Amino acid sequence: MSGSGMDALELSGRVAVVTGAASGQGRATALRLHRAGAAVAAIDLNAEGLATLGDGILTLALDTSDPDRVAEAFGQIEHSLGPAYILASAAAVWAGWNSIVDMDYDDVERIFRINTFGTLYCVKNAASQMVREGRGGRIIMWSSIAAARGQAGDIPYTGSKAAIEGMARPLAAELAQHEITVNVIAPGAIDTPMLGAADLSFYDTVLPGRRIGTPDEIAELVAWLCSPLSRFVTGAVIPIDGGVASINGPWALANTLHQLEPDLVARMKAALYDDR
Numbered sequence: 001m002s003g004s005g006m007d008a009l010e011l012s013g014r015v016a017v018v019t020g021a022a023s024g025q026g027r028a029t030a031l032r033l034h035r036a037g038a039a040v041a042a043i044d045l046n047a048e049g050l051a052t053l054g055d056g057i058l059t060l061a062l063d064t065s066d067p068d069r070v071a072e073a074f075g076q077i078e079h080s081l082g083p084a085y086i087l088a089s090a091a092a093v094w095a096g097w098n099s100i101v102d103m104d105y106d107d108v109e110r111i112f113r114i115n116t117f118g119t120l121y122c123v124k125n126a127a128s129q130m131v132r133e134g135r136g137g138r139i140i141m142w143s144s145i146a147a148a149r150g151q152a153g154d155i156p157y158t159g160s161k162a163a164i165e166g167m168a169r170p171l172a173a174e175l176a177q178h179e180i181t182v183n184v185i186a187p188g189a190i191d192t193p194m195l196g197a198a199d200l201s202f203y204d205t206v207l208p209g210r211r212i213g214t215p216d217e218i219a220e221l222v223a224w225l226c227s228p229l230s231r232f233v234t235g236a237v238i239p240i241d242g243g244v245a246s247i248n249g250p251w252a253l254a255n256t257l258h259q260l261e262p263d264l265v266a267r268m269k270a271a272l273y274d275d276r
């Protein structure tokens with residue numbers, strides 16, 4: 001990186017492990033940290049997606065909810081690149097909207113196993129290397145604004161993300177003495193495959209900025225959290241959502257009701273904007 005203030009985000013000599021790196025926000029993060037000079041190890045289940053990251057990034061195809069494979073992968077990464085200084089743990093799944101009445105326990109178990117336990121396995125391995133090395137570190141975990149706001153039909157995913165926010169605080173408290181920061185980012189709607197077949201016109205209607213976010217916007221926040229600029233920020237849950245967590249009124253209501261009433265988006269759009 002050269003010129004125009006970007007040097008503060010320079011990460012040469014740092015080893016960064018990014019999970020969920022084959023797609024969306026994890027992918028954008030892996031590329032951003034690589035551009036900042038970090039030696040990046042990219043982990044995902046999806047080997048094909050990892051292969052698109054290009055040269056210069058170490059890729060490891062594995063399931064982060066398998067504790068043995070995670071431990072093995074961190075050993076491999078240390079052997080190839082050196083001990084982890086950064087963990088950006090984005091891997092997660094979302095299972096769509098489901099009423100408590102129709103809840104499938106296999107889905108619940110899978111969501112918690114990947115989103116919560118898988119994240120914790122990566123954190124344990126990364127933190128162990130960071131503490132042992134004694135040179136500090138940066139741990140960034142992914143929650144969602146869902147964890148702070150109730151969305152009907154989003155029960156296990158919301159619980160799995162709230163658990164991440166809960167774990168971040170004792171982690172931050174324990175690891176601060178080692179100059180390791182632990183922060184959580186809580187994205188709003190971001191344009192990635194996770195949104196699947198979601199009706200994007202809904203988001204364009206009800207969000208304060210009338211658009212969803214981009215993976216690159218997330219990656220910039222992660223890069224800052226990896227840099228010396230953020231060294232006194234730890235235990236924080238940082239919304240990055242274009243203002244969604246700050247709103248109330250018809251938008252907040254629509255967020256819950258749109259699953260129940262398909263016409264709602266069109267009617268809200270007409271009422272709020274079309275007559276202007």
Ligand SMILES: NC(=O)c1ccc[n+]([C@@H]2O[C@H](COP(=O)([O-])OP(=O)(O)OC[C@H]3O[C@@H](n4cnc5c(N)ncnc54)[C@H](O)[C@@H]3O)[C@@H](O)[C@H]2O)c1
Pocket residue numbers: 019020021022023024025026043044045046049062063064065089090091092093114118142143144145186187188189190191192193194195
């Ligand atoms: N997209 C959104 O609107 C949104 C909003 C809030 C929070 N989030 C969170 O952002 C993070 C990134 O998601 P995204 O939007 O980039 O979605 P995405 O689906 O594009 O990426 C998720 C990646 O995780 C990988 N993955 C899933 N299970 C895995 C496992 N067991 N082992 C290894 N890799 C696995 C997938 O293969 C995929 O590449 C997630 O934690 C997600 O919960 C997303």
